[in-house]
Amino acid sequence: MTTKRPEAIAAIAGTMRSSVSRRRLLQAAGIGSAAMVAAACGAGGDEGGSTAAASAEDMSDTDMTANWSNWPLYIDVNEDTGERPTLEAFQTETGIQVTYTEDVNDNNEFYAKVRTQLEQGQDIGRDLVVLTDWMAALWIENGFAQTLDKSIMPNSGNIIPRLASVSFDPNREYTMPWQSGFGGLGYNVASYQSATGNDKLTTVDQLFDPALKGRVTVLSEMRDTMGVLIASQGNDPSNFTDDQFSQAIELLTQQVDNGQIRQVTGNDYIAALESGDVIAVIGWSGDIIAIGEDFSFEMPETGGTLWTDNMLIPALAQHKKNAELLMNYYYDPSVAAEVAAYVNYICPVEGAQAAMEAIDPDLASDPFIFPSQELLDQAYVFMELTAEQNEKYEREFQKAIGN
Amino acid sequence: MVAVVPARGGQAAPQQVAQRSSRTGYLLLFPGLAWLAVFFAIPFVTLFLTSLQQPIPGKSGKYQFGLEFGNYATALSEYWELYLRSFVYAGIATVLALAIAYPLAYFIAFRAGQWRSLMLVLVIAPSFASFLLRTYAWKTILADEGWITSTLNALHLLPEGRILNTGIAVVAGLTYNFLPFMILPLYAALEKIDPRLIEAAGDLYASPQTAFRKVTWPLSLPGVVAGTLLTFIPAAGDYINAALLGSTGNRMIGNAIQINFIQFRDYPTASALSFMLMAAILVLVFTYIRRAGTEDLL
Numbered sequence: 176m177t178t179k180r181p182e183a184i185a186a187i188a189g190t191m192r193s194s195v196s197r198r199r200l201l202q203a204a205g206i207g208s209a210a211m212v213a214a215a216c217g218a219g220g221d222e223g224g225s226t227a228a229a230s231a232e233d234m235s236d237t238d239m240t241a242n243w244s245n246w247p248l249y250i251d252v253n254e255d256t257g258e259r260p261t262l263e264a265f266q267t268e269t270g271i272q273v274t275y276t277e278d279v280n281d282n283n284e285f286y287a288k289v290r291t292q293l294e295q296g297q298d299i300g301r302d303l304v305v306l307t308d309w310m311a312a313l314w315i316e317n318g319f320a321q322t323l324d325k326s327i328m329p330n331s332g333n334i335i336p337r338l339a340s341v342s343f344d345p346n347r348e349y350t351m352p353w354q355s356g357f358g359g360l361g362y363n364v365a366s367y368q369s370a371t372g373n374d375k376l377t378t379v380d381q382l383f384d385p386a387l388k389g390r391v392t393v394l395s396e397m398r399d400t401m402g403v404l405i406a407s408q409g410n411d412p413s414n415f416t417d418d419q420f421s422q423a424i425e426l427l428t429q430q431v432d433n434g435q436i437r438q439v440t441g442n443d444y445i446a447a448l449e450s451g452d453v454i455a456v457i458g459w460s461g462d463i464i465a466i467g468e469d470f471s472f473e474m475p476e477t478g479g480t481l482w483t484d485n486m487l488i489p490a491l492a493q494h495k496k497n498a499e500l501l502m503n504y505y506y507d508p509s510v511a512a513e514v515a516a517y518v519n520y521i522c523p524v525e526g527a528q529a530a531m532e533a534i535d536p537d538l539a540s541d542p543f544i545f546p547s548q549e550l551l552d553q554a555y556v557f558m559e560l561t562a563e564q565n566e567k568y569e570r571e572f573q574k575a576i577g578n
Numbered sequence: 579m580v581a582v583v584p585a586r587g588g589q590a591a592p593q594q595v596a597q598r599s600s601r602t603g604y605l606l607l608f609p610g611l612a613w614l615a616v617f618f619a620i621p622f623v624t625l626f627l628t629s630l631q632q633p634i635p636g637k638s639g640k641y642q643f644g645l646e647f648g649n650y651a652t653a654l655s656e657y658w659e660l661y662l663r664s665f666v667y668a669g670i671a672t673v674l675a676l677a678i679a680y681p682l683a684y685f686i687a688f689r690a691g692q693w694r695s696l697m698l699v700l701v702i703a704p705s706f707a708s709f710l711l712r713t714y715a716w717k718t719i720l721a722d723e724g725w726i727t728s729t730l731n732a733l734h735l736l737p738e739g740r741i742l743n744t745g746i747a748v749v750a751g752l753t754y755n756f757l758p759f760m761i762l763p764l765y766a767a768l769e770k771i772d773p774r775l776i777e778a779a780g781d782l783y784a785s786p787q788t789a790f791r792k793v794t795w796p797l798s799l800p801g802v803v804a805g806t807l808l809t810f811i812p813a814a815g816d817y818i819n820a821a822l823l824g825s826t827g828n829r830m831i832g833n834a835i836q837i838n839f840i841q842f843r844d845y846p847t848a849s850a851l852s853f854m855l856m857a858a859i860l861v862l863v864f865t866y867i868r869r870a871g872t873e874d875l876l
Contacts, residue, residue, distance in 0.1 A: 262716070271647070283840045283841055284840055287840055389738065389743075393728050426848070431826045433828075437825060438825050438826065439826055446717070450718070450721050451722065452722045452723070452740075511870070565637070566844075569841055573837055573841065573842075576826050577825075577826035578829055578833055578837045
């Protein structure tokens, strides 16, 4: 399993630095979703599911295929041929044909799309999906995720210790991380320096410097924005009280009302940074690293957030074993390094850093792709919320940002 | 060329013919009625029932059948400001669109000559590109460093120092996106006017202004009413322009509906919001049509 694939590495070396990344996509997300939910709302009133995920008869051995749904621009692509080198290599090696679809644009939207089928105990036609921590937790809790057969996944032991155990899946029985990333501060270095006279943007106070009025955006992903703000007030985003949350909401409301914060966006902030409309943001590490030297990502001194997108197998998936083999393949350090070289997010695979040396030594020493323990310690995983808490906090957050 | 030969059954009794033709009428109506039932009536009832659902105690995010009319009161008290803003924005956009579209439609109808078809194509052509992309393009046009914003800033005309992410940008986006829906009905109405009527007004010593006021404008009224409705109704429910071009203070009711559906998965509130939007628009439209004295248009 640890054979090197020189041709794949060569292919990727030329196209390593993509100018785009997975969080950056058209906000088409919203457009279709209202219609999709309209279809889903008929099933609003049924009884809750049990917690054990149903499994279907595994057709993996007879039907050598697997259907994988992932976020856009979240895997290595050879931009000349449009092929995905690591995925091609997997197909050649195993004979399993993978249908790779970039149809996860937003956790809530994707869930809205498949929720009815999941609740009614139907196969959603996907063998592998990639969801952010809190959404993965929701799937596990509702019995929509199957237990993984680790015996055919020898590489699963390569997971980095920081991610080996998470509150929603303590033994990683259901999920394996795909990529992780930091939520923190991003800025246009030259514009920031000329606007404020400061050298670096390293604190949330500096983000709210009146010199940047109307040139700041924050993320519409509640956990990242609120995580950074809660930490900036000296509280712990992984363990906070209602009062502390309200305190951070107050700060947000104040900065929205006084015009400091120009807009609250999903993926659009990168375009706004590049066009010069926006100077500084609360944003995601991989995005900001990917857009080049003129921009810089910093972990706030008070701490940022750490999130993970997880691979999991939906209930009743028809090709469970093939999906497991696929996960196992991406935990091969040299394969993981190829993906990391393209997407610029935190690589969850131990040993990938050494493999990266062969691809691009600069990236191998990039602290935001292979973070040190100290850097990881500065980032908080957002507190796990009950469904009620989630709704309450989301509402407070949306209210603060004008919805 | 071929003589029309009556079919052999042509001698059938008249009642039979009447009966058959009425049956044919229903048959012909069937696709339309089925369409209405499946895509309008059933969703409409589902939407209404969903808006009255109540949460299942102890199961967050799950709802069951209920008659929770309180959903409407809660939704209204929380979001009345967004309704108001939506109608104000849509109203301004409609007036602006009318001001831009009327001269343009007038020109195409009466003065464009051989260029008429080309100009009509130019009006419609932008709609061939996706709505979303066109709205994105406005982000570039209105960018802080762009020439429009810099020029207006040099003249100190912008209180906020920018256009993008302000209410101005949202109204501009709405006006732009729905402009063709204003131009086309206006053109259709103007084009039907017999130019001899306007000439006759001139012969009877009406000044061009009077001729316009007494002849052209009243005759184009059906187009004005249709155009304003086709602009106002979608503009009031739009959320893309507010999401892309607006800021936190410019959200419209469409954004609230979307957030409630997708983010909160609170289907009852979202349905109640949609229902009230529909009702409010209906009331506005009927009042408007009454005022305009064009009931026979319906």
